[in-house]
Amino acid sequence: MRTLLFITLFISSFLIANSQVPGYLGKRLSVSVTELLGSPAWGEFSPKYGSEPYVNFHNFTRIAGEYAVGNKTMLGLSCCLGSMGFYDYNNDYPMAKLNATAIEVHTKLFLGDHIAPLGKYISLGLAFQRMKETDPLNYSINYGFKEYTTNFFTFHFGFGANFFINDFLYFTPSLETNLHFQDPDQETLDEYIARRWQVSSYALFGIGVGVLVF
Amino acid sequence: MKNKLSLLLLLLGLVSISTIAQTVDFNNYAPIQSSGTLPDEFRTNSYAKYKEKEAVIAKAKTKIEREAKDQYYLENAFALDNILKDGKVLFNDTISAYLTAVMDKILENRETKKNVRVYCIKSAVVNAYTTGEGFVFVTTGLLACVRNEAQLAFILSHEYMHYVYKHSIKGYIETKKVLKGKGEYQNLDYDKKYLARKAFSREQESEADLKGFELYAKSDYSYEDVDSSFQVLKYSYLPFGSVPFKRSFIESNTFKTPDDFWLTTYADLDAKAYEAAVNGKVEDKSDSEADSDDNSSEDDDETSTHPSIDKRLDALHERMDEETKTTKKHFLVSEDAFYFIQKISRFELVRMNLLTQNYERALYNAYNLLQTDPQSKYLKKCVVKALYGISIYANSGNMSKVHVKQKFAQGPWEQVPALVNKLGGAGVSVWAVNYIWQVRKEYPNDKELKIICDDVLKSLLKTYSKRKKDFVTSYSDTAGLTTRNKKLKPYIRLGFLDLVTNDAEFKTYYDGIYNKIIEAKKQKESSENDEQEEVAAVETKSSKTSKKKATVTEKEEENEDDDETKKNNAAIEIQWNDKLTKGNSEYIKDGKVVILTPHYYQSEGEDGSQTILYPESERGNERLVGLLADVLDKSIPNYEIISRPTAEEVQQLNDISLLSDWVDERLDHGKLKLISVDYERIQAYATKKGCDNLVSLSVSSVVEKKDLGSKISAVMYSVMLFPLAPIFLYKGFSPAHYTNIYAVTFNFKKDRLVDASRQLSSVRSSNFELKSHLYAYFLNLKKI
Numbered sequence: 001m002r003t004l005l006f007i008t009l010f011i012s013s014f015l016i017a018n019s020q021v022p023g024y025l026g027k028r029l030s031v032s033v034t035e036l037l038g039s040p041a042w043g044e045f046s047p048k049y050g051s052e053p054y055v056n057f058h059n060f061t062r063i064a065g066e067y068a069v070g071n072k073t074m075l076g077l078s079c080c081l082g083s084m085g086f087y088d089y090n091n092d093y094p095m096a097k098l099n100a101t102a103i104e105v106h107t108k109l110f111l112g113d114h115i116a117p118l119g120k121y122i123s124l125g126l127a128f129q130r131m132k133e134t135d136p137l138n139y140s141i142n143y144g145f146k147e148y149t150t151n152f153f154t155f156h157f158g159f160g161a162n163f164f165i166n167d168f169l170y171f172t173p174s175l176e177t178n179l180h181f182q183d184p185d186q187e188t189l190d191e192y193i194a195r196r197w198q199v200s201s202y203a204l205f206g207i208g209v210g211v212l213v214f
Numbered sequence: 215m216k217n218k219l220s221l222l223l224l225l226l227g228l229v230s231i232s233t234i235a236q237t238v239d240f241n242n243y244a245p246i247q248s249s250g251t252l253p254d255e256f257r258t259n260s261y262a263k264y265k266e267k268e269a270v271i272a273k274a275k276t277k278i279e280r281e282a283k284d285q286y287y288l289e290n291a292f293a294l295d296n297i298l299k300d301g302k303v304l305f306n307d308t309i310s311a312y313l314t315a316v317m318d319k320i321l322e323n324r325e326t327k328k329n330v331r332v333y334c335i336k337s338a339v340v341n342a343y344t345t346g347e348g349f350v351f352v353t354t355g356l357l358a359c360v361r362n363e364a365q366l367a368f369i370l371s372h373e374y375m376h377y378v379y380k381h382s383i384k385g386y387i388e389t390k391k392v393l394k395g396k397g398e399y400q401n402l403d404y405d406k407k408y409l410a411r412k413a414f415s416r417e418q419e420s421e422a423d424l425k426g427f428e429l430y431a432k433s434d435y436s437y438e439d440v441d442s443s444f445q446v447l448k449y450s451y452l453p454f455g456s457v458p459f460k461r462s463f464i465e466s467n468t469f470k471t472p473d474d475f476w477l478t479t480y481a482d483l484d485a486k487a488y489e490a491a492v493n494g495k496v497e498d499k500s501d502s503e504a505d506s507d508d509n510s511s512e513d514d515d516e517t518s519t520h521p522s523i524d525k526r527l528d529a530l531h532e533r534m535d536e537e538t539k540t541t542k543k544h545f546l547v548s549e550d551a552f553y554f555i556q557k558i559s560r561f562e563l564v565r566m567n568l569l570t571q572n573y574e575r576a577l578y579n580a581y582n583l584l585q586t587d588p589q590s591k592y593l594k595k596c597v598v599k600a601l602y603g604i605s606i607y608a609n610s611g612n613m614s615k616v617h618v619k620q621k622f623a624q625g626p627w628e629q630v631p632a633l634v635n636k637l638g639g640a641g642v643s644v645w646a647v648n649y650i651w652q653v654r655k656e657y658p659n660d661k662e663l664k665i666i667c668d669d670v671l672k673s674l675l676k677t678y679s680k681r682k683k684d685f686v687t688s689y690s691d692t693a694g695l696t697t698r699n700k701k702l703k704p705y706i707r708l709g710f711l712d713l714v715t716n717d718a719e720f721k722t723y724y725d726g727i728y729n730k731i732i733e734a735k736k737q738k739e740s741s742e743n744d745e746q747e748e749v750a751a752v753e754t755k756s757s758k759t760s761k762k763k764a765t766v767t768e769k770e771e772e773n774e775d776d777d778e779t780k781k782n783n784a785a786i787e788i789q790w791n792d793k794l795t796k797g798n799s800e801y802i803k804d805g806k807v808v809i810l811t812p813h814y815y816q817s818e819g820e821d822g823s824q825t826i827l828y829p830e831s832e833r834g835n836e837r838l839v840g841l842l843a844d845v846l847d848k849s850i851p852n853y854e855i856i857s858r859p860t861a862e863e864v865q866q867l868n869d870i871s872l873l874s875d876w877v878d879e880r881l882d883h884g885k886l887k888l889i890s891v892d893y894e895r896i897q898a899y900a901t902k903k904g905c906d907n908l909v910s911l912s913v914s915s916v917v918e919k920k921d922l923g924s925k926i927s928a929v930m931y932s933v934m935l936f937p938l939a940p941i942f943l944y945k946g947f948s949p950a951h952y953t954n955i956y957a958v959t960f961n962f963k964k965d966r967l968v969d970a971s972r973q974l975s976s977v978r979s980s981n982f983e984l985k986s987h988l989y990a991y992f993l994n995l996k997k998i
């Protein structure tokens with residue numbers, strides 16, 4: 001709650017301080033939907049919990065609201081929904097399923113001489129993620145868990161561009177990474193699950209469509 | 215039948231000239247404007263004009279010729295449109311009608327007559343020029359100087375021959391050949407190439423002279439005017455008249471100037487000496503006089519585009535001797551019409567002198583015209599405005615920007631710059647107030663005169679109050695005037711005494727302004743004292759620091775004059791706002807905004823060798839107008855875009871002329887506070903349109919191709935750092951894009967420049983980027 005309050009105050013202070021922000025033809029608020037394609041996470045993850053099965057390619061959906069608070073800056077709040085399955089490729093069976101929900105606050109800094117929300121940008125963000133791992137077919141029983149829920153924070157860094165289709169619509173390709181630092185030797189099982197998710201989000205390619213609202 | 219028709223048309227033309235002549239009120243002269251229907255050439259766009267020449271281009275024999283022709287017609291079409299559509303070219307007016315009549319007289323039975331169109335162009339420059347399409351432009355500056363119709367006819371004959379012999383395009387193609395080192399120009403170094411181009415131009419001028427003379431000789435114009443027309447060109451640096459500038463014009467009973475302010479002899483008219491002065495070469499007069507006869511015909515500057523006038527005349531004299539002439543007439547069309555259009559041109563010239571801050575020349579020209587039109591309010595106000603300009607520039611430490619050095623003036627006109635130099639800013643201001651007050655008494659309801667008078671007096675008193683010379687003295691203390699501050703020249707100290715003594719109204723007026731200045735000065739001093747006391751209180755802790763502060767203050771006082779001068783000099787320089795978030799303190803608020811002829815230029819090329827893409831620029835211009843409408847709808851909804859007319863909008867072209875002159879003048883003044891020459895017309899325009907501000911805006915889109923060095927470097931780095939190759943190759947080969955927006959905003963009511971912004975962005979000039987940046991600019995301007 002305190003975090004939300006802080007975020008609200010932070011955004012409000014920007015809005016007051018930068019009342020003369022052009023946006024695009026006066027439109028400063030945009031809403032976008034982005035599909036993010038995650039990389040497969042391969043290999044051994046945990047020296048403590050042993051080797052892991054392969055992870056499939058997976059995608060997440062992000063819905064974001066962003067507001068131009070300066071000529072070069074946008075602040076945004078987004079919600080990300082996604083799931084992915086772990087497969088035993090030797091048997092082609094799904095072994096476990098991760099469902100994640102994330103709420104992220106981020107800022108986009110527009111590069112060069114572009115004026116927000118048009119043009120190239122880098123994005124920085126902090127996400128709060130809640131994750132639930134399920135094993136619907138009990139295949140992962142051998143690994144010692146069935147259902148776990150865990151919460152954690154990740155840092156996000158990305159690069160993208162908003163290309164306008166007309167004065168209201170834009171599409172936005174992006175590349176981004178989510179970082180979650182943890183010592184594999186010290187992590188709990190919850191943390192380990194989180195990291196598995198995290199590793200799969202090291203490199204994400206996104207394609208989004210946005211609408212300028214007002 | 216054809217001849218009868220021509221005669222009828224000519225008669226109709228003369229009737230219209232004489233009719234208009236009666237309607238022009240030279241006492242309340244209003245600048246000449248175009249009227250009637252927009253001629254076809256003003257409606258067609260540049261690209262269409264260029265496309266008409268496709269067949270001609272295709273006929274070129276060689277590749278270099280074809281390329282040169284293509285480029286020529288392209289550039290020419292756009293250059294011509296720039297001339298035709300900026301409002302300076304007059305059509306359906308008295309002057310152009312008369313010029314056409316003279317041209318018709320020369321070309322009586324020629325087939326090509328229908329291809330030639332003669333226009334008057336409003337410019338102070340003494341010149342005439344021809345385009346490849348048969349447009350002959352004659353400046354008002356030239357018309358003000360020619361003495362009769364025959365001189366004008368010879369000049370038009372010369373210009374016509376440039377068209378007939380296609381000098382314009384031939385010169386262009388030859389220049390291309392020279393630059394590319396083709397044919398006879400192979401292996402020439404830069405200097406020789408440069409000289410070769412000039413030599414070719416001189417040949418063309420000589421050909422136009424001779425062929426023009428042949429044409430002229432077939433008419434009934436006199437030969438002697440050929441010689442005199444060259445004299446017009448030779449002495450084009452002088453004003454059109456040469457009446458002595460009389461002392462009585464400026465002096466009153468108490469504003470009396472010393473005798474040594476008045477020249478007893480004037481510098482002889484010597485074009486060579488003038489040229490030497492302009493080029494910064496000191497010429498020994500005795501030598502030049504001795505050698506002038508011997509060298510005059512040999513003196514042909516090889517860097518000039520024209521042969522020397524003496525050489526040109528010599529060549530023509532040979533031809534003249536071969537011809538026999540029975541009739542000798544100075545006028546064939548109409549003597550009255552000639553003097554009428556000459557008078558209009560001279561009246562126009564004074565205004566143009568004022569617009570370009572040639573105040574001393576304007577003063578002398580207006581004085582000259584006042585000899586024949588002493589009741590003209592227009593001319594009196596021109597004198598007022600000339601004195602106003604000199605005073606404001608001089609009192610702000612910018613005299614050098616408007617003052618003509620005496621070495622550039624010859625003949626009786628030399629007196630004006632000499633006098634201004636001797637009088638200095640204060641002297642001219644005192645003269646100005648004396649003169650303006652007389653004119654004000656004559657026209658008491660003239661608002662413009664009141665503003666000017668206030669400005670000059672305030673400027674004078676403020677300047678001298680700042681310089682602590684105690685010029686600011688009350689004329690109530692008449693006894694004190696003779697004793698106080700004897701360092702000041704009597705003509706400054708006592709300059710207003712006559713008016714104060716004999717005109718109670720002036721005394722009240724002067725005291726009013728004086729008291730305001732004194733009050734403001736006292737307030738400023740007291741606030742400065744308060745500040746100093748505060749500073750002193752803070753700094754009493756350290757006497758050392760206080761001493762240092764005192765020293766600084768003393769120094770500041772010593773340098774006050776210098777600082778003021780520097781500050782005012784800076785006022786003329788335009789301070790560009792580069793950041794969107796920072797602007798001037800003055801902004802447009804609500805109210806209507808006029809956007810004057812937005813310009814779009816697109817260029818492409820390597821760094822340092824950019825080529826303008828004309829068709830793209832023209833299309834871009836249309837695009838820009840559309841985008842501006844979108845942007846303004848959302849930022850400043852109360853607006854009007856004035857773009858170049860394409861239909862019957864003749865008045866719009868006249869408005870463009872007025873507003874462009876205003877914008878140019880205001881940009882010249884920078885932040886200097888003086889009202890513009892066309893103040894009344896500008897205010898009338900603003901009232902008629904209900905607008906408050908004007909924005910003049912141009913956008914340039916630059917595509918900078920990467921040079922060979924960048925490409926090689928990119929490949930080398932790619933090889934060395936293979937994983938980063940895509941980045942290096944992209945950076946090394948893809949062109950850089952820049953979009954630059956320059957915009958200046960003026961307030962009609964304040965008659966001032968209120969904002970000058972430029973945004974130099976490394977982005978493509980896409981519709982969205984342009985909209986985004988233009989919106990940001992207008993939003994910043996509006997300061998919501």
